[in-house]
Amino acid sequence: MLANGTARYALLIDLDGVIYQGDRLVAGAIEALDWIKRQRVPHLFVTNTTSRPRAALLEKFETLGFSASADEVMTPAIAATQWLANHGMQKAALFVPPATVQDFSRVDTVTLDSDAAVDAVVIGDLGEAWDFRLLNRAFQMLMRDPQPCLVALGMTRYWRGKNGLQLDVAPFVKALEHAASCEAIVVGKPAQGFFDAALEILGVSAERALMIGDDIVGDVGAAQRCGIRGIQVKTGKFRDSDLDGEIEPFAVLDSFADLPAWWERTLST
Amino acid sequence: MLANGTARYALLIDLDGVIYQGDRLVAGAIEALDWIKRQRVPHLFVTNTTSRPRAALLEKFETLGFSASADEVMTPAIAATQWLANHGMQKAALFVPPATVQDFSRVDTVTLDSDAAVDAVVIGDLGEAWDFRLLNRAFQMLMRDPQPCLVALGMTRYWRGKNGLQLDVAPFVKALEHAASCEAIVVGKPAQGFFDAALEILGVSAERALMIGDDIVGDVGAAQRCGIRGIQVKTGKFRDSDLDGEIEPFAVLDSFADLPAWWERTLST
Numbered sequence: 443m444l445a446n447g448t449a450r451y452a453l454l455i456d457l458d459g460v461i462y463q464g465d466r467l468v469a470g471a472i473e474a475l476d477w478i479k480r481q482r483v484p485h486l487f488v489t490n491t492t493s494r495p496r497a498a499l500l501e502k503f504e505t506l507g508f509s510a511s512a513d514e515v516m517t518p519a520i521a522a523t524q525w526l527a528n529h530g531m532q533k534a535a536l537f538v539p540p541a542t543v544q545d546f547s548r549v550d551t552v553t554l555d556s557d558a559a560v561d562a563v564v565i566g567d568l569g570e571a572w573d574f575r576l577l578n579r580a581f582q583m584l585m586r587d588p589q590p591c592l593v594a595l596g597m598t599r600y601w602r603g604k605n606g607l608q609l610d611v612a613p614f615v616k617a618l619e620h621a622a623s624c625e626a627i628v629v630g631k632p633a634q635g636f637f638d639a640a641l642e643i644l645g646v647s648a649e650r651a652l653m654i655g656d657d658i659v660g661d662v663g664a665a666q667r668c669g670i671r672g673i674q675v676k677t678g679k680f681r682d683s684d685l686d687g688e689i690e691p692f693a694v695l696d697s698f699a700d701l702p703a704w705w706e707r708t709l710s711t
Numbered sequence: 712m713l714a715n716g717t718a719r720y721a722l723l724i725d726l727d728g729v730i731y732q733g734d735r736l737v738a739g740a741i742e743a744l745d746w747i748k749r750q751r752v753p754h755l756f757v758t759n760t761t762s763r764p765r766a767a768l769l770e771k772f773e774t775l776g777f778s779a780s781a782d783e784v785m786t787p788a789i790a791a792t793q794w795l796a797n798h799g800m801q802k803a804a805l806f807v808p809p810a811t812v813q814d815f816s817r818v819d820t821v822t823l824d825s826d827a828a829v830d831a832v833v834i835g836d837l838g839e840a841w842d843f844r845l846l847n848r849a850f851q852m853l854m855r856d857p858q859p860c861l862v863a864l865g866m867t868r869y870w871r872g873k874n875g876l877q878l879d880v881a882p883f884v885k886a887l888e889h890a891a892s893c894e895a896i897v898v899g900k901p902a903q904g905f906f907d908a909a910l911e912i913l914g915v916s917a918e919r920a921l922m923i924g925d926d927i928v929g930d931v932g933a934a935q936r937c938g939i940r941g942i943q944v945k946t947g948k949f950r951d952s953d954l955d956g957e958i959e960p961f962a963v964l965d966s967f968a969d970l971p972a973w974w975e976r977t978l979s980t
Contacts, residue, residue, distance in 0.1 A: 573842040578878050581869070585876055587952065599890050600850070607854055609847050613886035620885040621868050621878055683856070 451709055452484040452646040454637070454665065457499070458491060458601060459656030459678020460698050467506050468677050470699025475508050477702040484644050487515045488637075488653075490596030490630045490660070492566030492611065495544045496520060516640055518595035518630030519545035522564060525629050531561035531591065537580050538566035538595065554579055559586060565618065565626070566595040567611040577614060584622035592618060596630025598660050602679040631657075632664025641670075652692070654701065658684040662691045673701070720978055721753040721915040723906070723934065726768070727760060727870060728925030728947020729967050736775050737946050739968025744777050746971040753913050756784045757906075757922075759865030759899045759929070761835035761880065764813045765789060785909055787864035787899030788814035791833060794898050800830035800860065806849050807835035807864065823848055828855060834887065834895070835864040836880040846883060853891035861887060865899025867929050871948040900926075901933025910939075921961070923970065927953040931960045942970075 455461065461471045478485055487510060491499065496517050503510050519542050526534060526549055533550045536543055543551065552558045554576070563583050568576065584592060598610040615626050630636050641651055648669035655661020656678030665672045671692035674680065685694065695704055724730065730740045747754055756779060760768065765786050772779055788811050795803060795818055802819045805812055812820065821827045823845070832852050837845070853861060867879035884895050899905050910920055917938030924930020925947030934941045940961035943949065954963065964973055 568843075570843045572846075574837075574839045574878070577841075577882075578876075581878055581882070582875055606851055607847075609843070609850055609886070609890055613846075613850070613890040616889040617878070617882035617886040621882040623868075 450650070452486075452641075452644045452651045453478065454486055454488045454640055454644075454651060454653040454670065455698075456631075456653070456655035456657070456661050457487055457489040459680075460654060460675055461487075462502075462506055463602070463678055464604065465506075468698050470697065472507050474698050474701050483705075484646065485514070486640050486644055488631065488640050489515070489517055490567075490598045490611070492518055492542050492595040492630075493539050493569065495542050497544070498541060513643075516636070516643070517545065518636070519566070521629040521636060521639065522546070522593055522595060523548055525593070525627065526562060529591075533558070533560045534562040534564050534593075535560045535580070535583055535590075536564045536566075537568060537576065538564060539568060539571070542566060560590045562591045562593050563618075564593045564595065565611060565615050567598070568614075569608065572614060577617065580618055581621050584618060584624060589622070589624060592622070592624050592626040594626040594628045594630070596636075596660075597626075597628050597632055598630075598657065600679065607679070631660045632667075634664075634668050637665060637668040637670060641668075654695075654698065656680050658687065658689050658691070663689040666692070719919070721755075721910075721913045721920045722747065723755055723757045723909055723913075723920060723922040723939065724967075725900075725922075725924035725926070725930050726756055726758040728949075729923060729944055730756075731771075731775055732871070732947055733873065737966050737968065739966065741775075741777050743967050743970050752974075753915065754783070755909050755913055757900065757909050758784070758786055759836075759867045759880070761787055761811050761864040761899075762808050762838065764811050766813070767810060782912075785905070785912070786814065787905070788835070790898040790905060790908065791815070791862055791864060792817055794862070794896065795831060798860075802827070802829045803831040803833050803862075804829045804849070804852055804859075805833045805835075806837060806845065807833060808837060808840070811835060829859045831860045831862050832887075833862045833864065834880060834884050836867070837883075838877065841883060846886065849887055850890050853887060853893060858891070858893060861891070861893050861895040863895040863897045863899070865905075865929075866895075866897050866901055867899075867926065869948065876948070901929045901936075903933075903937050906934060906937040906939060923964075923967065925949050927956065927958050927960070932958040935961070 496515055536551050563580055594615040597612040599612045600607045600610050651670045653665035653670050654673040656675050662672030662674050673693045674691035675695050675697055677697045805820050832849055863884040866881040868881045869876045869879050920939045922934035922939050923942040925944050931941030931943050942962045943960035944964050944966055946966045
């Protein structure tokens with residue numbers, strides 16, 4: 443599937459913090475994406491975003507000035523729907539933003555104040571909608587016998603918002619795992635299954651793939667644990683101290699805009 | 712310090728779920744406490760309650776029909792004040808209920824919307840007051856450089872309230888530990904230091920002490936890890952499945968009311 447020359451490698455691309463930050467494009471990102479298309483580098487956007495459905499992501503791309511098709515974008519909600527179906531889980535309680543529920547159209551969902559038994563409790567990034575009542579509701583569902591499966595839409599720890607660092611989905615999943623003595627099935631980064639699925643879609647082996655992201659743990663470290671080379675960008679949630687830890691990225695770039703020049707220098711032989 | 716006969720052993724007593732449940736006494740608890748006093752069993756109430764100050768606990772006892780002195784009650788807030796002083800930590804952000812702040816009178820505290828650097832971020836059981844904004848505020852404080860110390864007022868996972876099981880402090884501490892990549896100092900059950908301090912106050916060794924509680928992990932398991940015999944009561948948050956795990960209590964009683972008869976049968980030789 444891989445062409446010769448520049449496209450000997452395939453690329454997994456994180457979105458928020460790499461291509462854009464909130465509603466602002468990262469400078470030079472469109473030009474770098476154009477280069478990727480021109481060079482026919484096989485690529486897939488792999489995001490842990492659960493705050494909006496895939497359809498809304500594609501619309502956002504258009505607004506920002508670039509485009510992608512649905513099958514070029516992998517989200518945890520899409521992966522979770524697949525996982526629930528594969529494991530015969532029909533009934534789920536969805537702790538995800540209202541808009542993201544549309545990605546679960548194949549799942550039988552219960553309202554969060556329902557006392558119906560569920561097969562799975564699905565946790566996404568509810569952001570400011572989290573409060574004690576809601577987290578406790580998920581906990582009470584997990585304490586039923588038999589215990590439903592806890593499904594985490596990614597394990598991103600935090601992201602950088604307008605008001606500084608913001609908790610993402612992982613801390614809430616960790617809270618529930620500890621309270622209910624269970625272990626979450628993670629669909630999304632940094633789970634190996636998510637990267638494996640991405641490689642399968644691209645039809646490449648790990649050593650022929652690169653992952654570019656702003657999260658030293660969830661993007662770079664997680665990819666490298668799967669044998670995929672990780673490229674750290676210094677945008678998004680990046681902090682200088684990220685490079686003091688045990689994770690050594692294959693490359694560190696100031697931003698996504700620097701990818702083409704770096705690629706031509708390093709990978710095109 | 713230990714007298715002969717019945718009082719060869721000292722007793723650590725959990726409060727909520729053992730002596731009372733919310734605002735209701737456990738039936739027969741007063742009579743059992745009277746027996747403990749008559750037999751001069753050295754005892755200490757060890758609670759992870761952070762929802763009210765120690766002074767309010769003593770008042771609650773009076774309302775319920777029994778009494779204790781301040782030095783008969785150990786709470787995580789009292790232990791935390793001591794720990795902060797011992798470690799030269801002067802400035803702290805307190806995520807504890809307003810009333811409990813009085814137990815920290817020796818600590819210099821900052822308001823939670825302050826940007827002042829702190830030595831410690833102290834997490835108690837805020838219950839329904841927890842929301843995203845507050846948890847994120849604690850997280851942002853922990854992401855400062857240098858990182859403040861995360862101090863957990865106990866690690867109780869949940870308790871049984873009027874509306875079923877309720878998340879306690881531990882899940883929120885776990886959320887923060889994971890988000891900010893740090894490990895909390897736990898003052899309160901199930902930390903060994905908390906039990907050691909209790910034994911020191913009573914002047915007994917672990918093998919001469921018993922701990923009675925409703926939490927199979929935080930009371931019974933934690934005490935037994937310290938060499939203290941654990942007695943599980945079937946009141947409070949107890950669930951039958953608690954006995955299916957790895958923790959084997961030294962004894963299981965229907966309630967605190969059964970303690971005197973069990974004690975005379977088992978320990979008084």
